[in-house]
Amino acid sequence: MLLLAALLAQGRLADTLDNEALGTWCTIFVAVVVQSTPFLLGGVLLSAAISVLLSERVLQRIVPRNPVLAVPVAGLAGIGLPGCECAAVPVAGSLIRRGLAPAVALTFLLAAPAVNPAVLVSTAVAFPGQPEMVLARFGASLLTAVAVGWWCLSRGDRLPLRRRPDPPHLHGPGRFVATVRHDFLHASGFLVLGAMIAAAVNTFVPRSVVDTVAGQAVVGVLTLAALAFVVALCSESDAFVAASLTAFSDTAKLVFLVVGPAMDVKLAAMEAGQFGSAFAVRFVPVVIGTAVLSASLVGWWLL
Amino acid sequence: MRTTTQGLVLAFLGAVLVRLAWEGAYLRFVTEWMRWPLLVSGVLLVLLAVRPLLSAGQADQDHADGVPAVTWLLLLPALVVFVVSPPALGAYLAERRAGEAPPASPVASFAPLPEGGTPVLEVEELLWRALDDDGATLAGRSVEVRGFVSHGPDGVWYVTRMVIGCCAADAAVVRVQVDGADRPERDRWVAVTGTWQDGTGVRAGEQAVLAAESVRRIRTPAVTYG
Numbered sequence: 001m002l003l004l005a006a007l008l009a010q011g012r013l014a015d016t017l018d019n020e021a022l023g024t025w026c027t028i029f030v031a032v033v034v035q036s037t038p039f040l041l042g043g044v045l046l047s048a049a050i051s052v053l054l055s056e057r058v059l060q061r062i063v064p065r066n067p068v069l070a071v072p073v074a075g076l077a078g079i080g081l082p083g084c085e086c087a088a089v090p091v092a093g094s095l096i097r098r099g100l101a102p103a104v105a106l107t108f109l110l111a112a113p114a115v116n117p118a119v120l121v122s123t124a125v126a127f128p129g130q131p132e133m134v135l136a137r138f139g140a141s142l143l144t145a146v147a148v149g150w151w152c153l154s155r156g157d158r159l160p161l162r163r164r165p166d167p168p169h170l171h172g173p174g175r176f177v178a179t180v181r182h183d184f185l186h187a188s189g190f191l192v193l194g195a196m197i198a199a200a201v202n203t204f205v206p207r208s209v210v211d212t213v214a215g216q217a218v219v220g221v222l223t224l225a226a227l228a229f230v231v232a233l234c235s236e237s238d239a240f241v242a243a244s245l246t247a248f249s250d251t252a253k254l255v256f257l258v259v260g261p262a263m264d265v266k267l268a269a270m271e272a273g274q275f276g277s278a279f280a281v282r283f284v285p286v287v288i289g290t291a292v293l294s295a296s297l298v299g300w301w302l303l
Numbered sequence: 304m305r306t307t308t309q310g311l312v313l314a315f316l317g318a319v320l321v322r323l324a325w326e327g328a329y330l331r332f333v334t335e336w337m338r339w340p341l342l343v344s345g346v347l348l349v350l351l352a353v354r355p356l357l358s359a360g361q362a363d364q365d366h367a368d369g370v371p372a373v374t375w376l377l378l379l380p381a382l383v384v385f386v387v388s389p390p391a392l393g394a395y396l397a398e399r400r401a402g403e404a405p406p407a408s409p410v411a412s413f414a415p416l417p418e419g420g421t422p423v424l425e426v427e428e429l430l431w432r433a434l435d436d437d438g439a440t441l442a443g444r445s446v447e448v449r450g451f452v453s454h455g456p457d458g459v460w461y462v463t464r465m466v467i468g469c470c471a472a473d474a475a476v477v478r479v480q481v482d483g484a485d486r487p488e489r490d491r492w493v494a495v496t497g498t499w500q501d502g503t504g505v506r507a508g509e510q511a512v513l514a515a516e517s518v519r520r521i522r523t524p525a526v527t528y529g
Binding site: 034127178 | 333340396
């Protein structure tokens with residue numbers, strides 16, 4: 001029915017919506033979804049592979065037994081997943097399903113989109129002649145992931161993490177396909193929701209409004225942290241946007257680069273879907289606060 | 304959401320991704336290298352939909368694997384593509400983002416332009432050359448730039464390009480002001496031949512200006528983003 005209505009309305013709706021602002025919102029909204037879907041699907045495939053292939057025994061052998069030690073190991077393991085942040089959420093979910101300590105999986109979730117080679121190379125390209133920016137981004141992002149991991153560890157069972165029910169119990173290839181479909185359907189709606197908000201901010205809030213506070217050190221840092229959260233860019237391209245925010249200090253730009261991959265509106269929506277909103281309400285502010293602090297510290301020291 | 308509906312939602316999104324990648328319309332949203340990932344993803348989504356669609360009419364329909372209500376939103380991007388067919392970013396966003404700095408130059412200095420004729424430059428490169436050594440490589444040369452028209456206050460207009468890194472959400476505006484020619488309508492693609500005006504755009508934050516010799520309309524290229 002819906003499809004039929006869409007077919008009939010195609011011409012008329014296109015005229016009614018012939019409004020530049022709305023058209024721009026549509027373009028950016030579709031762009032974010034189109035860009036993220038292959039990465040989300042890749043993440044879902046990887047997470048299904050983890051669910052099916054990686055037994056709890058093997059996982060326990062790879063990951064250090066002591067979780068305090070396992071957290072930094074998970075942070076460094078993030079170097080090996082060259083994808084956008086959308087891929088990391090289902091992967092972290094399936095690692096927890098496989099019995100990995102949530103703190104360790106969440107560390108991986110925070111580190112993977114920020115410290116992988118693709119992101120570091122694009123940062124180097126966006127900031128020519130400033131290799132210290134790459135180093136600072138790597139250091140501050142890893143520090144954020146590990147610090148939040150240890151925080152989760154200290155909260156232990158008091159963290160209201162909802163474990164999603166396992167996908168339908170099947171065996172063999174059927175189980176793999178069912179897991180992929182289940183995970184994709186659970187995560188993608190939240191991705192679309194985040195994309196809608198991010199597109200609205202991108203379209204209706206000109207970035208130059210933030211320039212008015214660029215001169216103030218503290219306000220500048222907080223403003224770019226908030227901007228990183230609401231515009232929800234891919235971690236592979238956010239360095240180019242950061243480089244164009246020339247009015248801001250290098251430390252404020254670093255904050256933008258460290259907060260964005262760790263937490264943004266799209267990720268917050270997906271994490272609320274994956275781990276429950278009671279968890280997201282605690283986790284999101286802690287990640288942002290930690291990212292701002294660690295980026296400011298590293299920026300003050302290196303830049 | 305019933306199992307059959309889940310299948311329909313997946314198949315619809317998959318089909319739209321394949322269509323975007325196949326017809327080239329994906330270039331309005333993302334960069335060229337995304338074509339194959341989009342085709343593969345679209346086909347995979349359609350394949351994922353096969354089993355739920357085949358199970359239509361089976362008894363266990365209503366208490367099947369439940370999904371959150373927000374999954375309905377998955378229909379929205381596909382519907383928007385299908386019904387609205389959003390255009391490539393153009394003058395509207397370029398004019399709103401006018402105050403932002405263009406991307407930094409990837410090279411420290413530029414080689415001289417090729418001898419003779421009217422070299423065609425990307426708008427971006429023209430801006431970078433103006434910044435390099437007070438525009439020494441541009442001085443006295445006639446060049447051609449291509450882009451769409453965006454307007455400024457008081458009859459001012461620009462040849463404009465949007466430069467994207469990943470997708471349209473991270474678009475940056477690059478533009479050169481055109482003097483001495485009638486202002487075409489917004490979003491019209493033009494090729495402007497002209498001479499760079501000495502001393503314009505040589506410092507970051509200043510606007511480079513081209514004194515036009517000729518302006519001709521061109522077709523909108525397949526890849527509009529830089």
